[in-house]
């Protein structure tokens with residue numbers, strides 16, 4: 005094989021692409037990875053990780069503000085925005101370097117450049133200087149990710165209207181902020197800026213904040229946001245913007261009524277669109293779905309043999325762990341290891357790291373009902389949990405949905421402190437196909453927040469102890 | 472290492488395959504990707520390559536039909552392991568514990584424990600809590616089910632699959648009088664077997680309900696004529712079927728439930744319109760006939776030209792027996808045209824048989840000139856009779872009525888397809 009000939013070539017070095025490449029290398033496949041900008045993708049550089057670093061600063065600042073609740077006193081609590089941002093960038097940089105190291109360790113050949121398909125077995129790579137070369141592989145995996153969706157009239161201008169990129173590196177703290185979209189990304193930024201003192205308003209076109217979550221959990225969270233001073237305006241759209249030098253007047257519309265809101269900055273968080281341009285998809289006849297994502301089957305295979313797609317570019321849910329899992333499945337299927345099973349989308353957890361945190365996996369109560377399933381619901385409030393009270397975090401709720409006939413755990417939904425860590429308990433239960441009986445028989449350590457996983461299952465079967 | 476070779480599931484709904492021939496002999500050494508055996512499934516004959524190198528041990532003879540995921544042989548990495556395998560296999564009581572897995576397009580492989588760790592089966596059955604629960608609710612016997620979960624564990628999907636297969640296998644016993652003379656015997660295996668199973672399932676499991684209607688395609692034929700006049704320029708003869716497929720895909724956009732599949736617990740409506748197209752094939756001998764059902768994928772996103780070309784290609788491959796498993800998987804709706812059966816003795820129109828799990832089957836017939844009344848005048852128009860069957864478990868008359876109206880509208884006013 006020549007130097008430019010591989011078994012598998014991966015385009016894009018995000019959590020989809022780099023995991024696929026490493027898994028391929030582990031299986032003894034000759035693999036290359038092409039990345040045009042930053043190893044680690046959006047997730048490490050401009051997504052999951054830097055947001056969590058910012059939110060941690062906000063959380064500690066919240067602790068400082070409420071220290072007296074714990075019998076402590078903090079005088080003159082303040083923050084340095086530049087240092088907060090610097091720390092966040094530092095964490096990203098460290099992890100991105102880590103990915104480069106992992107790829108090297110696994111002997112993945114990395115090409116710095118932009119990939120585009122020539123034919124089904126050939127990829128052209130153009131480097132930053134514009135020089136091109138062709139690399140060949142029987143299997144080409146597209147993991148090019150997605151970018152912020154731009155609504156007409158609400159395009160990010162980098163100054164007054166921000167996309168997530170600008171929102172991650174603010175040079176000054178806006179006094180007031182309008183967040184458009186109440187999905188995970190929108191609510192995380194709303195939470196961060198609210199904690200650091202901005203007056204935050206969130207608008208959501210749908211009648212529910214965090215629209216993909218269980219309604220009961222969303223309502224619970226929305227109340228907590230309002231209590232923190234975040235205004236959440238549902239069924240509201242931004243009609244127009246009028247920009248001034250250092251502020252924007254937004255015209256908002258709710259059920260036919262309009263009103264105006266002047267804010268320093270706007271964050272547009274209205275979802276993502278796939279990076280499909282310039283890849284040569286049209287020429288090869290790679291089919292896209294209605295929303296413009298690459299159409300794939302359960303193993304990431306596109307409509308053209310030898311071309312695969314994984315992660316954000318292959319459709320919702322746009323989550324890093326979904327991208328990584330799809331990468332593994334796609335590669336194991338190519339290698340015919342016999343271990344590849346298509347991903348069950350009802351078993352992908354989703355987490356939002358605002359305060360309070362939200363986490364869920366599987367079907368919401370409504371989705372289960374819509375499927376015509378006979379269900380049992382269990383709930384447990386943080387107020388009934390010893391560890392939560394000790395932490396001073398009594399606000400929260402865990403809700404589980406079971407199939408009444410089989411005892412299958414159909415879904416779990418949570419709001420409250422650290423629920424993004426708790427959700428894995430139910431994730432493992434689902435993946436091992438545990439039934440209500442298995443969960444009830446599991447011993448949970450005391451005192452832990454995890455005990456609430458147990459109690460809510462008991463509650464579904466009218467056996468909860470601490471209610 | 473000893474690997475198990477398993478009858479792979481090559482396409483959705485495939486439940487067994489027949490071993491036609493072992494290409495490699497017992498005990499022979501093979502390299503990875505050497506063709507080991509040929510199997511006949513659904514509608515294809517496929518050669519399965521070795522998942523690695525090693526010595527072959529055959530466990531199921533040629534000519535046998537084997538349910539998917541059942542072990543058909545083993546591959547031992549070393550000669551020593553092969554000898555051990557023979558020794559242990561002789562006792563017939565021992566089994567190599569293994570992670571059994573199914574891989575598309577190759578013999579499924581599993582990493583077995585070294586034969587020194589061979590252990591008895593018949594002990595504990597590995598199954599998830601949920602699989603056990605469903606098995607007990609459905610009265611399924613866990614020990615007869617092959618697990619596909621991690622470590623060969625029986626999981627929910629395995630039990631559901633087993634329950635489904637059991638409910639479709641009902642043998643019929645026939646007795647014959649002494650003076651009956653047999654002319655030919657067509658074994659219900661391979662293609663015939665698959666057709667038998669599929670159509671029986673479609674009438675016993677589903678709730679097929681049919682409707683018939685007629686469409687005035689006078690304008691459509693004129694449009695097609697324009698296309699046929701440019702055949703040379705277009706490089707292809709645009710088929711009537713392609714135009715109808717385009718209309719069907721567009722109609723599905725308006726009535727999404729038409730493009731859906733049904734499972735035990737839910738009906739799934741699909742974005743992709745993947746049409747299974749019935750292609751008539753010759754059978755095993757002069758008494759037999761056959762059908763293949765290649766699937767034309769993503770018809771909703773394709774132009775009439777693309778559809779014509781791809782259909783031609785699929786049909787050709789079906790006739791040459793070159794369809795791959797992927798060519799026949801993931802259909803969301805079915806179309807079987809009877810236009811080819813026109814002469815002699817015109818086949819009017821019939822109720823198409825569903826191709827499960829798709830809930831809709833559409834049958835355009837062949838156009839014929841008929842007197843119809845337009846504005847009080849009797850005029851001669853080109854009429855296309857159509858038949859349609861839907862699974863009443865999944866949907867009801869009103870949406871299907873809408874679908875028929877939409878198909879009629881598009882086919883009688885083809886300019887609407889430009890929108």
Ligand SMILES: Cc1cc2nc3c(=O)[nH]c(=O)nc-3n(C[C@H](O)[C@H](O)[C@H](O)COP(=O)(O)OP(=O)(O)OC[C@H]3O[C@@H](n4cnc5c(N)ncnc54)[C@H](O)[C@@H]3O)c2cc1C
Nearest residue numbers: 016018020040045046047051052119149315316322323324
């Ligand atoms: C602010 C924010 C917060 C988020 N928080 C979370 C979270 O908490 N949890 C979570 O699970 N998800 C989160 N996400 C989503 C997560 O970032 C994505 O789901 C994930 O990055 C998708 O991974 P990917 O590999 O598909 O694509 P990406 O991470 O987008 O990586 C694609 C890579 O491909 C490269 N590329 C694109 N085109 C080409 C080309 N032609 N040639 C070469 N290289 C190319 C890009 O430069 C990029 O590095 C967040 C997203 C944002 C924006």
